[in-house]
Amino acid sequence: MFKYFEPNKIFSITSRAPKYVLFFFVVIVSIGLIEALILSPEDYKQGNSVRIMYVHVPAAWISLGIFSMITFLSIFGYVFKIKNFFLIAKSFAPSGFVFNIIALVTGSIWGKPTWGTWWAWDARITSMLILALFYAMYLIAWRICEKKDQIYKITLLITIIGFVNVPITKYSVDWWNTLHQPASINLLTKSSIHTSMLFPLIIMTAAFALFSLLIFLMKYNTELIKIKNKGLDRI
Amino acid sequence: MINNLILMDGYGIYVWSAFVFTFFSFTSLYFITKKQYLRENKKFIAKFGNLNSERAAIAKNQNINKEILSNISNI
Numbered sequence: 001m002f003k004y005f006e007p008n009k010i011f012s013i014t015s016r017a018p019k020y021v022l023f024f025f026v027v028i029v030s031i032g033l034i035e036a037l038i039l040s041p042e043d044y045k046q047g048n049s050v051r052i053m054y055v056h057v058p059a060a061w062i063s064l065g066i067f068s069m070i071t072f073l074s075i076f077g078y079v080f081k082i083k084n085f086f087l088i089a090k091s092f093a094p095s096g097f098v099f100n101i102i103a104l105v106t107g108s109i110w111g112k113p114t115w116g117t118w119w120a121w122d123a124r125i126t127s128m129l130i131l132a133l134f135y136a137m138y139l140i141a142w143r144i145c146e147k148k149d150q151i152y153k154i155t156l157l158i159t160i161i162g163f164v165n166v167p168i169t170k171y172s173v174d175w176w177n178t179l180h181q182p183a184s185i186n187l188l189t190k191s192s193i194h195t196s197m198l199f200p201l202i203i204m205t206a207a208f209a210l211f212s213l214l215i216f217l218m219k220y221n222t223e224l225i226k227i228k229n230k231g232l233d234r235i
Numbered sequence: 236m237i238n239n240l241i242l243m244d245g246y247g248i249y250v251w252s253a254f255v256f257t258f259f260s261f262t263s264l265y266f267i268t269k270k271q272y273l274r275e276n277k278k279f280i281a282k283f284g285n286l287n288s289e290r291a292a293i294a295k296n297q298n299i300n301k302e303i304l305s306n307i308s309n310i
Contacts, residue, residue, distance in 0.1 A: 037254070038240065048243035051250045055257040098264050106253040113249050211261060218268045225275040232282045 010084075011224050014217050021214045029207035035200035043197075050197070052110040058205040060103035060128065062212055066096030067131060068166055070138070071159040078156050086152055089159075090142055091219040095212040097135040104128055115179050123172035124180040127165055134162030 036054035043050035070089040077085030107125065108118045119125070138158045145151040173180045184193040191198065241247050283291065 033254075037250075042244075048246040049249055051243070051246075052253040055253055059257070094264065094268070098260050102257050102260055105256055109249050109253045109256070113246055215264055215268055218265075218272050222268070222272045222275050225272075225279050229275065229278050229282060232279070232286065 011221065014221055014224075018214055018217045018221075021210055021217060025207060025210040025214055028203060028210060032200060032203040032207045035203055040200045041194075041196050046114060049110060049113045052106055053197075054200055054204045056103055056106040056110055057201060058208040059099045059106065061205060062208050063096050063100035063103055063128075063131065063135075064166055064169060066092050066099065066212060067135065067159070067162060070096065071163040071166075074152075074156045074159045078152060083152075086155065087223050088216075088220065089155070091216050091223055092212070093135060093139055093142075094219060095215040097132065097139060099208065099212065100128065100132045100135055104132060111179075120179055122178040122180060123176045124169065124178050127169040127172050130165050131162065131169060134158060134165065138162070 032054070036051055040051070040054070042048050070092055073085045073089040073092075077083065077089070104125070107128070111120065112118050138155055141154045141158060142151060145154055168175075172178060173182050185191045185198070185201075193201070241251075243250050
């Protein structure tokens with residue numbers, strides 16, 4: 001099964017896909033923006049400031065999702081000795097980091113009209129900041145470490161330690177008294193968010209996921225060409 | 236209606252700055268990634284061009300090299 005993850009096989013797909021993904025991203029994000037900024041209703045308590053949710057929440061979800069994926073790819077890559085999994089993980093990291101920063105900044109902007117402060121050392125915000133630090137460590141490790149065998153172990157270690165923070169971030173609002181409200185969307189029980197707000201949130205999440213896929217494809221192609229450049233030197 | 240959309244009952248500054256920051260980050264990340272991709276592609280073409288005919292024949296036999304060459308400036 002793992003032969004399908006060989007770079008030669010993947011490149012023929014990944015090199016053609018970005019333009020289509022970009023097209024779908026532009027279409028879906030345009031629909032999402034109209035829904036989020038014009039068609040969706042105000043919140044009865046927070047008024048129009050609730051619209052920040054449509055960029056803040058998808059960014060937070062995707063940054064947590066990408067970090068989890070990077071961790072599992074690193075573990076599988078190490079266990080099954082598939083270096084390409086590390087390459088896929090590395091290519092996902094920049095978009096995960098940017099989504100993490102977006103979640104922090106838009107959360108801070110949302111905090112001012114809602115809580116009266118730009119920043120609070122609340123459990124959810126602090127754990128998201130810690131996640132950003134792990135993303136930064138992961139990306140810096142790939143930049144500064146030159147020995148390939150070492151980099152796989154170092155990045156694996158960073159992701160495993162960082163992954164402990166993921167459930168803490170998710171359940172921080174339930175475990176501690178925080179400024180953040182408890183989750184409004186639950187896959188197992190009934191969500192407390194109205195469909196008129198849930199719909200734009202889902203569309204924006206889909207758009208953000210497409211954007212991370214686009215960046216991943218471009219980054220992954222770049223990494224493959226880098227490897228081929230080194231290969232040409234050896235011919 | 237336009238005024239409502241811009242001002243949003245006083246929350247406009249917060250809402251618009253959050254959206255502008257998000258899409259500014261997207262645009263920056265997209266162009267940085269694209270620049271890196273094009274730079275590596277350029278290097279690849281230059282290195283491929285510098286190979287002598289025997290080495291170029293070996294390189295051309297590798298499928299991924301053919302794919303890279305056929306997909307230049309694809310994004």
